[in-house]
Amino acid sequence: MDEQYDVVVMGTGLTECILSGLLSIEGKKVLHMDRNDYYGGESASLNLTQLFKKFRDGDAPAAALGKDRDYNVDLIPKFMMANGELVKILTHTDVTRYLEFKQIAGSYVYRDGVIAKVPATEMEAVRSPLMGLFEKRRAKKFFEFVQNYKADDPATHSGMDINTTPMDNIYKHFGLEAGTIDFIGHALALHLEDSYLNRPAKETFDRITLYMSSMARWGKSPYLYPLYGLGELPQGFARLSAIYGGTYMLDKKVDEIVYENGKVVGVRSGDEIAKCSQVICDPSYAPEKVHTTDRVIRAICLLKGPIPNTDNVDSFQLIIPQNQVKRKNDIYIAGVSASHNVCEKNHYLAIVSTVVETANPQEEIQAGLALLGPIVDKFVQVVDISEPIKDGKDDQVFISKSYDATSHFETVCDDVKDLYKRITGNDLVLKQRLTQEEEQKEMADH
Amino acid sequence: MSQANDAAGPAASNMKPVQVKLVLLGEAAVGKSSLVLRFVNDEFQLNKEPTIGAAFLTQKCRLEDKVIKFEIWDTAGQERFHSLAPMYYRNAQAAVIVYDVTKASSLEKAKSWVKELQRQANPNIVIALTGNKVDLVANRKSRTHNDGEVDEDGEQDAQEIDEDEEDDEDYAITRQVPTEEASAYAQESGLLFFETSAKNGQGVAEVFTEIAKKIPLEHILSSSRGARAGGVNGSNGRVDLQNGANGQRLGGQQEKGGCAC
Ligand SMILES: Cc1cc2nc3c(=O)[nH]c(=O)nc-3n(C[C@H](O)[C@H](O)[C@H](O)COP(=O)(O)OP(=O)(O)OC[C@H]3O[C@@H](n4cnc5c(N)ncnc54)[C@H](O)[C@@H]3O)c2cc1C
Ligand SMILES: Nc1nc2c(ncn2[C@@H]2O[C@H](COP(=O)(O)OP(=O)(O)O)[C@@H](O)[C@H]2O)c(=O)[nH]1
Ligand SMILES: [Mg+2]
Numbered sequence: 001m002d003e004q005y006d007v008v009v010m011g012t013g014l015t016e017c018i019l020s021g022l023l024s025i026e027g028k029k030v031l032h033m034d035r036n037d038y039y040g041g042e043s044a045s046l047n048l049t050q051l052f053k054k055f056r057d058g059d060a061p062a063a064a065l066g067k068d069r070d071y072n073v074d075l076i077p078k079f080m081m082a083n084g085e086l087v088k089i090l091t092h093t094d095v096t097r098y099l100e101f102k103q104i105a106g107s108y109v110y111r112d113g114v115i116a117k118v119p120a121t122e123m124e125a126v127r128s129p130l131m132g133l134f135e136k137r138r139a140k141k142f143f144e145f146v147q148n149y150k151a152d153d154p155a156t157h158s159g160m161d162i163n164t165t166p167m168d169n170i171y172k173h174f175g176l177e178a179g180t181i182d183f184i185g186h187a188l189a190l191h192l193e194d195s196y197l198n199r200p201a202k203e204t205f206d207r208i209t210l211y212m213s214s215m216a217r218w219g220k221s222p223y224l225y226p227l228y229g230l231g232e233l234p235q236g237f238a239r240l241s242a243i244y245g246g247t248y249m250l251d252k253k254v255d256e257i258v259y260e261n262g263k264v265v266g267v268r269s270g271d272e273i274a275k276c277s278q279v280i281c282d283p284s285y286a287p288e289k290v291h292t293t294d295r296v297i298r299a300i301c302l303l304k305g306p307i308p309n310t311d312n313v314d315s316f317q318l319i320i321p322q323n324q325v326k327r328k329n330d331i332y333i334a335g336v337s338a339s340h341n342v343c344e345k346n347h348y349l350a351i352v353s354t355v356v357e358t359a360n361p362q363e364e365i366q367a368g369l370a371l372l373g374p375i376v377d378k379f380v381q382v383v384d385i386s387e388p389i390k391d392g393k394d395d396q397v398f399i400s401k402s403y404d405a406t407s408h409f410e411t412v413c414d415d416v417k418d419l420y421k422r423i424t425g426n427d428l429v430l431k432q433r434l435t436q437e438e439e440q441k442e443m444a445d446h
Numbered sequence: 447m448s449q450a451n452d453a454a455g456p457a458a459s460n461m462k463p464v465q466v467k468l469v470l471l472g473e474a475a476v477g478k479s480s481l482v483l484r485f486v487n488d489e490f491q492l493n494k495e496p497t498i499g500a501a502f503l504t505q506k507c508r509l510e511d512k513v514i515k516f517e518i519w520d521t522a523g524q525e526r527f528h529s530l531a532p533m534y535y536r537n538a539q540a541a542v543i544v545y546d547v548t549k550a551s552s553l554e555k556a557k558s559w560v561k562e563l564q565r566q567a568n569p570n571i572v573i574a575l576t577g578n579k580v581d582l583v584a585n586r587k588s589r590t591h592n593d594g595e596v597d598e599d600g601e602q603d604a605q606e607i608d609e610d611e612e613d614d615e616d617y618a619i620t621r622q623v624p625t626e627e628a629s630a631y632a633q634e635s636g637l638l639f640f641e642t643s644a645k646n647g648q649g650v651a652e653v654f655t656e657i658a659k660k661i662p663l664e665h666i667l668s669s670s671r672g673a674r675a676g677g678v679n680g681s682n683g684r685v686d687l688q689n690g691a692n693g694q695r696l697g698g699q700q701e702k703g704g705c706a707c
Contacts, residue, residue, distance in 0.1 A: 039531050094688075102683050238531060242524045247527070248526075252527075
């Protein structure tokens with residue numbers, strides 16, 4: 001590794017791997033290291049041995065759990081929005097060719113003590129118990145307004161400019177009930193708490209539109225999930241980087257980021273130094289350069305069957321809006337199962353998570369755990385959500401943000417774009433890569 | 447070997463090809479990329495940097511009663527520092543594990559890959575063990591001497607060898623892995639066995655043909671990967687992002703040739 005690189009990347013989380021891939025495509029010489037002997041960092045999917053090493057001091061997994069290799073347990077609960085940015089990045093870089101995706105079968109919301117399906121079709125909407133008949137009409141008017149709103153056509157604005165009008169005023173305009181507002185803001189716009197009510201409505205309109213268009217893409221739910229777990233995503237982008245010349249070293253201890261005159265000049269591991277002019281890393285590789293914004297609790301639960309009251313679906317998202325359980329932040333439950341190749345046959349994995357509000361985070365997720373039915377085993381983690389203190393332009397050390405409490409990858413993609421701009425000085429423009437056939441033809445023609 | 451061969455007749459060429467994921471494994475510099483290049487494009491380049499941007503090639507192989515489309519994954523160099531991603535060999539239906547006949551340590555590495563696949567991979571995977579670079583030892587059948595020094599790093603010796611390559615007619619390099627030893631190991635482990643030269647093409651087509659013959663078709667047809675090319679697959683909910691994004695991405699072009707099977 002004693003060589004000169006353009007960029008040294010530390011940590012193989014999704015953010016780092018996407019950047020590594022994009023920079024390698026552009027011809028940058030990239031060295032990518034990870035202290036773990038597996039890919040993915042905080043966005044990895046672990047097998048049983050790795051899971052027990054992380055959560056149980058390396059105790060041997062109970063034989064009853066089954067084969068090590070049948071498990072790919074996600075550490076973070078996230079799904080891909082079918083019409084979201086990550087799907088665009090995947091298709092443009094053609095990393096999709098390494099992966100297979102499945103739909104998440106349903107999206108649910110907890111309301112007044114019952115679990116209700118978020119309607120995916122007009123039929124489901126008409127039958128949904130979430131709203132009364134008159135409220136449905138009001139909601140219909142509201143959705144029509146959202147759908148028809150065109151920024152450059154004041155005739156569609158009903159006198160409300162969404163760049164300035166707070167979301168709350170728009171709800172009031174349509175006379176929506178508190179429960180409907182909760183539903184739209186939390187189950188569709190996927191806001192984690194209620195501060196959005198006082199912000200301009202555009203943000204929420206965009207989120208509703210993303211949800212609806214993602215739902216329209218494949219039906220059932222707005223979410224997609226990669227077979228074998230989320231950890232496949234960083235691996236796919238790492239492969240992309242390697243194909244374009246990126247060098248990969250796992251299980252590599254990093255001792256020090258080396259600076260000269262306040263700028264990074266290399267990374268030291270033992271007595272080797274990889275020289276470079278830029279470093280990209282996740283917060284754990286530069287703890288003195290980040291601060292904590294939130295803490296999130298995540299309980300990974302292994303179940304023997306589908307969770308009650310979700311139509312026995314093999315995968316789901318369930319949102320418990322904060323108002324329903326007198327909290328500030330929603331509780332999320334993300335569920336996948338053996339049909340996604342993440343655990344043994346007939347088993348399910350559910351992650352219950354929320355932003356920590358008290359000194360006793362375990363207590364805060366009880367309302368979520370209570371909905372799961374019998375829990376075979378549970379792995380609980382309280383993690384700091386960190387972000388860099390500085391933008392990295394001075395020292396050329398660019399640090400990603402931790403994976404936050406949102407249920408999808410949109411904020412991860414925002415971070416990727418933001419980092420890319422700071423690193424290269426240019427906006428990220430995704431160019432369509434050649435397909436496998438075109439590539440092969442080019443190669444043969446040379 | 448890479449001429450199109452439609453001799454199998456209309457029956458075979460009308461058949462829908464069965465897609466088979468084939469991965470290459472083995473120590474760095476044993477000739478994995480060279481073998482693929484020889485098989486797919488029938489070419490060989492000395493000291494060539496691995497082809498950037500193409501670590502995923504396809505090649506059709508026609509047999510009497512079936513057409514197999516190999517989807518060939520090369521390591522993209524991730525094996526160099528023992529950092530091959532598990533996704534690489536996940537779901538592989540065939541593996542070519544390569545060692546270098548002039549380097550004993552590369553057979554040991556090959557054996558550890560066999561173990562890894564037996565632990566992690568699809569139980570029906572067809573594995574071929576391949577001793578490459580036999581052109582270097584053309585006239586020597588077995589180990590003549592062993593200077594004991596086996597380089598850990600794997601790349602150095604290959605480089606040295608290549609420098610003297612041009613006139614290897616009279617430059618005999620010591621074979622470190624006798625054919626009988628590797629072949630006996632392959633037999634007891636249930637692997638196909640070949641010796642090849644990516645440089646002169648010897649034995650390369652056979653590796654893929656024999657794998658094609660041994661692939662259990664019924665398994666693949668009933669397994670998951672068949673669903674790849676078709677949008678939402680109602681029953682299992684799989685989706686094809688490329689297809690959704692751009693209808694004609696996959697399978698839009700005709701591959702050339704095929705191996706002489
Ligand atoms: C949370 C949620 C709630 C939904 N509730 C309804 C619903 O109650 N009734 C319904 O018909 N579809 C409902 N839908 C269905 C959703 O709007 C579908 O996307 C739509 O039916 C088909 O959309 P389209 O883009 O093809 O638009 P179109 O074919 O133009 O849409 C069908 C019509 O349904 C209207 N509509 C959308 N939401 C509602 C609503 N909440 N109440 C009344 N009308 C609505 C649309 O504005 C439109 O007029 C709901 C979807 C979600 C995600
Ligand atoms: N003489 C000879 N050299 C080979 C052969 N196959 C590969 N090489 C050379 O060995 C080196 C490494 O080959 P490469 O295909 O990159 O190996 P990989 O790292 O396993 O993919 C290159 O310099 C090749 O030219 C062969 O069959 N005979
Ligand atoms: Mg190679």
